[in-house]
Amino acid sequence: MDARADAEHPDRIRRAIDDEAGPARSAIAASWRRSMTLHGLAPEDGGRARTVTAERLREARQAMEPLTLAAQPVLDRLFQAVGDTGCCVILTDAQGIAVDRRGSPVDDDTFHQWGLWPGADWSEAAEGTNGIGTALAEHRPVTIHRDQHFHTRNTGLSCTTHPIHDHLGRLAGALDVSSARADATAIMLGLISNAVGDAARAIETQxxxxxxxxxxxxLAGNDADRSAALLAVDRDDLVIGATRAARLALKITDARIAAQLPAADLLGRASDADLLEAERGAVRRALARSGGNVSAAARALGVSRATMHRKMNRLGL
Structure with a gap:
C-alpha cells in the first residue's frame, strides 16, 4: 500500500465497524470489530509485532514437540513448493506463537522485520485480523490479503493459514504461508491455500x-475427507482414537470412545464397503490357513477367540 492508502486504512476499518450490518455480512469486518472492541487494538498502531520471552517460546516449543516432530518433513516439502515465490512458512501453537519457520536466507531480514519469526505473537489479541490469529479464532482456514489486515503495518502481507489439530482432535496450532509480494494474484493465493491445506492434513495424519x-x-468418512478422517482401532476392533475429521464425519466424542465404541458400527454407518470386504477377506484367509480352526485363526489375526466369533457373525462367515 502507498502512503495515502495507509492513511485511509484506519478510517475504512472504522466505517466498516460503525456499519451495524457490516460484521454480519463480512467475516473480515467481524474480525475487525473483535480486534477493536474485544482486544482494544488501534489499526494505526505502528509498533513492531509482539514477541514473547525466550522462556515462553521454549515452553511453547516443548508443549508442541510431538506435533512439531511430525511436521518437520511436511514443512520442508511445503517450503520447497512455495519458497521460490517469496513466501515463508510458519508453524504456531494454538495461542498463535510462532514456534517453527522455513524461509529463504535472502528474505530473512524482510520477514524478521514483519515479525514472521519464531517467538512472534500472531494471535488476534496481539495483531488483530491476520491469517494466523483469525484462523485460530474462527477455527477455519483463512486467507487475509493485504488491506484485509487490521493493523496498517501488516497491509503489505498476504497470509494463508489452516488450523492444525492434535491426535485427540483438539486445536493445536496453525500452519501459515505468508508473502510480502505486491503482485500476489487470486490464482496464486488459491494454489497456496490448497498446498497449505494438504500440508496441514499431512501433519495431522503423521x-x-x-x-x-x-x-x-x-480410513473412514466420505470421499471428500478420507485423507484426514482416520480411526485408530485396537486388537478387539474398538476405536481408541479418531482425528478431528473422523470425529466430525462420524459424530465421535471422547465419551463414545471411552464407552468402548466398535469400529464396525462406525464403518457400517459410513457405508465403507471396501474396508468391510478387506476385513472379510483377511478373516477368510486366516480360517483357510488354519484349516477352519477358529482359535488358530484368531491367534494369527492377533485377536481373542470371542472377538473372532463376533467378526465371523458380523461378516456372515
Whole structure:
C-alpha cells in the first residue's frame, strides 16, 4: 500500500465497524470489530509485532514437540513448493506463537522485520485480523490479503493459514504461508491455500499415526475427507482414537470412545464397503490357513477367540 492508502486504512476499518450490518455480512469486518472492541487494538498502531520471552517460546516449543516432530518433513516439502515465490512458512501453537519457520536466507531480514519469526505473537489479541490469529479464532482456514489486515503495518502481507489439530482432535496450532509480494494474484493465493491445506492434513495424519503407533489405522468418512478422517482401532476392533475429521464425519466424542465404541458400527454407518470386504477377506484367509480352526485363526489375526466369533457373525462367515 502507498502512503495515502495507509492513511485511509484506519478510517475504512472504522466505517466498516460503525456499519451495524457490516460484521454480519463480512467475516473480515467481524474480525475487525473483535480486534477493536474485544482486544482494544488501534489499526494505526505502528509498533513492531509482539514477541514473547525466550522462556515462553521454549515452553511453547516443548508443549508442541510431538506435533512439531511430525511436521518437520511436511514443512520442508511445503517450503520447497512455495519458497521460490517469496513466501515463508510458519508453524504456531494454538495461542498463535510462532514456534517453527522455513524461509529463504535472502528474505530473512524482510520477514524478521514483519515479525514472521519464531517467538512472534500472531494471535488476534496481539495483531488483530491476520491469517494466523483469525484462523485460530474462527477455527477455519483463512486467507487475509493485504488491506484485509487490521493493523496498517501488516497491509503489505498476504497470509494463508489452516488450523492444525492434535491426535485427540483438539486445536493445536496453525500452519501459515505468508508473502510480502505486491503482485500476489487470486490464482496464486488459491494454489497456496490448497498446498497449505494438504500440508496441514499431512501433519495431522503423521501426528495421529505417531500417537497410535501400536494400533491399526483405518480410513473412514466420505470421499471428500478420507485423507484426514482416520480411526485408530485396537486388537478387539474398538476405536481408541479418531482425528478431528473422523470425529466430525462420524459424530465421535471422547465419551463414545471411552464407552468402548466398535469400529464396525462406525464403518457400517459410513457405508465403507471396501474396508468391510478387506476385513472379510483377511478373516477368510486366516480360517483357510488354519484349516477352519477358529482359535488358530484368531491367534494369527492377533485377536481373542470371542472377538473372532463376533467378526465371523458380523461378516456372515
Amino acid at each position: 501426528a495421529f499415526r505417531q500417537a497410535f503407533a501400536d494400533a491399526r489405522i483405518v
